Amino acid sequence: MQAINERTPALETVGGIRAKGFATRCVHAGVDQDDSYKSATTPIYPTSTFGWHGLGKPATYDYTRSGNPTRRALEENLAALDGGVDCRATSTGMSAVTAAMNLFEAGDHVIAGHDIYGGTYRLFADVLPKLGIDVSFVDLSDVGNIDAAKTDKTKGLWIETPSNPLLNILDVGKLVDAAKKHGLVTIADNTFLSPALFRPIEHGVDVVVHSATKYLNGHSDVVGGAVVCGSDEHAQRISYVVNAMGLAQSPFDSWLTLRGVKTLGPRVRQHCDNAMKVAMFLKEHGEVERVYYPGLGDHPGHDLAKTQFDGFGGMVSFDLKGGFEKAKRVMPSAELILLAESLGGIESLWEHPWSMSHVSMSEAARRTAGIGEGLVRLSVGIEDAGDLIADLDRALSA
Numbered sequence: 001m002q003a004i005n006e007r008t009p010a011l012e013t014v015g016g017i018r019a020k021g022f023a024t025r026c027v028h029a030g031v032d033q034d035d036s037y038k039s040a041t042t043p044i045y046p047t048s049t050f051g052w053h054g055l056g057k058p059a060t061y062d063y064t065r066s067g068n069p070t071r072r073a074l075e076e077n078l079a080a081l082d083g084g085v086d087c088r089a090t091s092t093g094m095s096a097v098t099a100a101m102n103l104f105e106a107g108d109h110v111i112a113g114h115d116i117y118g119g120t121y122r123l124f125a126d127v128l129p130k131l132g133i134d135v136s137f138v139d140l141s142d143v144g145n146i147d148a149a150k151t152d153k154t155k156g157l158w159i160e161t162p163s164n165p166l167l168n169i170l171d172v173g174k175l176v177d178a179a180k181k182h183g184l185v186t187i188a189d190n191t192f193l194s195p196a197l198f199r200p201i202e203h204g205v206d207v208v209v210h211s212a213t214k215y216l217n218g219h220s221d222v223v224g225g226a227v228v229c230g231s232d233e234h235a236q237r238i239s240y241v242v243n244a245m246g247l248a249q250s251p252f253d254s255w256l257t258l259r260g261v262k263t264l265g266p267r268v269r270q271h272c273d274n275a276m277k278v279a280m281f282l283k284e285h286g287e288v289e290r291v292y293y294p295g296l297g298d299h300p301g302h303d304l305a306k307t308q309f310d311g312f313g314g315m316v317s318f319d320l321k322g323g324f325e326k327a328k329r330v331m332p333s334a335e336l337i338l339l340a341e342s343l344g345g346i347e348s349l350w351e352h353p354w355s356m357s358h359v360s361m362s363e364a365a366r367r368t369a370g371i372g373e374g375l376v377r378l379s380v381g382i383e384d385a386g387d388l389i390a391d392l393d394r395a396l397s398a
């Protein structure tokens with residue numbers, strides 16, 4: 001596996017910096033723009049509006065829903081990290097998903113993986129059909145399923161890899177080839193890996209969405225999202241939609257996310273190291289039926305993950321022997337690991353997909369996706385691995 005910096009191509013035009021290295025871009029892209037005072041950090045502009053120079057002469061920014069210098073710094077930073085031509089920072093991950101799905105219109109059909117984030121599933125299954133956009137959920141581990149699901153109305157392909165919560169790995173190159181063959185727009189939700197480990201645009205994906213609530217911000221103190229586009233055509237449409245629908249991030253939350261993203265590189269490395277240790281511990285534990293972590297050699301997507309990503313990520317899922325009843329005893333018993341939804345923060349969290357993150361999927365849909373009652377999804381934080389393992393050991397004996 002190559003180091004992040006070796007794989008990241010030169011991106012000299014986005015974010016105002018010349019650096020090739022990923023960590024350097026995290027710290028500097030979009031940030032170094034205060035020519036008045038040379039402040040080391042981006043100022044927060046907590047203003048709703050901006051004065052005009054005269055009639056017909058607006059300043060660079062006119063109204064914060066449409067644009068704000070603090071948010072712009074974050075957008076330039078994220079575009080540079082994901083290798084896109086531009087980015088829009090949104091108020092939540094779901095508003096990023098909403099903006100991206102506005103690339104389609106009534107009458108269009110989209111194909112999505114069947115084991116995607118529950119909130120995205122709810123939007124696709126419940127809300128978008130009422131607006132005339134239909135989504136089919138298929139198992140994208142078999143690329144042939146795209147041909148089977150495609151109709152003459154199909155316009156898009158929605159990819160989430162590793163999938164949530166089972167961490168299935170999709171072959172993005174093959175999916176993009178199939179999508180291109182049918183003229184589909186490909187959108188990838190890159191929340192679980194972040195651009196530190198995967199940059200879908202390099203693999204031909206058209207549009208990337210993130211819940212910035214997770215690894216990008218990384219400190220569990222913001223909800224936010226981002227849409228990064230690989231082409232000007234998509235970037236212009238997303239910019240229009242984010243303004244028209246009022247989906248943009250606030251200046252203060254943009255600033256917090258920008259502060260968080262500066263440490264993305266080292267944070268993600270620590271998440272990955274800890275997750276591998278935790279996965280190996282869980283694999284040997286008597287109370288655990290099965291561990292899902294792409295870093296383990298026996299994970300079905302291990303070889304693909306090794307070539308496609310720059311690391312295996314910080315998420316580990318596992319089935320408990322004893323199902324729901326065991327989960328009810330174990331999960332509130334940890335001292336360090338908080339029983340809570342969300343992921344990607346520096347502190348470890350775990351949640352029960354069956355009754356929490358994926359409860360908006362029907363029981364049948366959860367079973368089809370392979371989500372059982374004993375499944376636990378653990379977001380491994382950056383604490384000392386030994387403390388996390390001791391905490392898990394204690395809780396598992398509950």
Ligand code: PLP
Nearest residue numbers: 092093094117191211213223224
């Ligand atoms: N995409 C994925 C993969 C997620 O896990 C989540 C939230 O958990 C979202 C999108 C939605 O993000 P948010 O909660 O910031 O709206």
